[in-house]
Amino acid sequence: MQIGFLEIKWTDLLDITLVAFLLYYIYKLVKGSVASRVFMGYLLIYLFYLIVKAIGLELLTRILEYFMGVGAIALIVLFQQEIRRFLLLVGKSTTLSNNQFFNKLLGNKENNEGKYPIKIIVDAAKTMSNEFTGGIIVIQKEDDLSKFAESGDIVDAILSKKLLVSLFSQYSLLSDGAVLITNGRIKAAHCILPIASNEDLPSSYGFRHRAALGISEATDAAAICISEENGKITLAIDGNIKTISSSELERELRQYLLKEF
Structure with missing residues (x-):
């Protein structure tokens, strides 16, 4: 031309x-x-x-x-x-583990359900939201979170709603910091996360929100943040953070972790 x-x-x-x-x-x-x-x-x-x-x-x-x-x-x-x-x-x-066709072909869905106990996590987040209990729950996907687990206290316990909520209780010595969930178990608590440097975050987002966003920028983990001021739930994935309801939280986690659409 x-x-x-x-x-x-x-x-x-x-x-x-x-x-x-x-x-x-x-x-x-x-x-x-x-x-x-x-x-x-x-x-x-x-x-x-x-x-x-x-x-x-x-x-x-x-x-x-x-x-x-x-x-x-x-x-x-x-x-x-x-x-x-x-x-x-x-x-x-590009990874095969994120390909829906190969997941169905290899039958990975059942294993992922045990690896990501989303229902328990969402129920715990909903309870914390209703009780205005602040906290950060980080769910490991593929990236290794060992260095973040080592910054806190190793728990290595079976995941349950009561245990997860109690870790963030105001009377718990492990309430500060984040709880890391790996392969369906609570790996560590009281963990220190990297802080996001994003200057465009709303003023309503505090230190916990920046930490949740920071871990989502540094890794492929999903981070759930519950505000103790207003009880709102926010989800950080792939360097993006947004405030959502408990029902939306479950749907978002299933789409991201289990590839359910």
């Missing part, structure tokens, strides 16, 4: 589309964090570099080329969390 003095091939259109798609998803990953401002600044400098190179300013072009080379290394350091999230999303979308 000829437009004026430009000759555009179908490969050029494909190239532009893929680059736009990639830039959109990179921005979506870093949106709301400090890294988003760094990304926009670097992108503006790169556009300035292309303009300078097209004009033919050799000295400024050389300076910007050296800056872009060093900046690329700096970006890897600054965006290590976002890069990890991106690779995690790619890995989760």
Whole structure:
């Protein structure tokens, strides 16, 4: 296709589309964090570099080329969390364990029901919500949470609604921090989680919400946060957090952990 003095091939259109798609998803990953401002600044400098190179300013072009080379290394350091999230999303979308057809073929549904006792967890979250008991419940999916479990106290107990609620009681020494659930068991309590750096969170979201969001950004775990101020339930998955009802919580967990739609 000829437009004026430009000759555009179908490969050029494909190239532009893929680059736009990639830039959109990179921005979506870093949106709301400090890294988003760094990304926009670097992108503006790169556009300035292309303009300078097209004009033919050799000295400024050389300076910007050296800056872009060093900046690329700096970006890897600054965006290590976002890069990890991106690779995690790619890995989760391609792994056979997340493929519904292979799960049915291999008969994994029954094992997953025991691995993720969603009904017990939702009932405990509902009770805590009604009693305005604050807490964070983290459900392990594929990523290893051992380093987070080691930051707290190992429990390794059979999961039950009463035990889960009692761990967050105001009289419990393990009420602060998060409870980690692995393979249908309470692995640890009083665990320290990474804090999200997202600056666009609503003011109603406190320290617990940031911790729940932080673990969902760092791993593929699902984090349930119950507010002791208003009893509201929030769910953090894949770096996204939202306030939901108990019925919505069960549906969301079944979709994410059991692939039920």
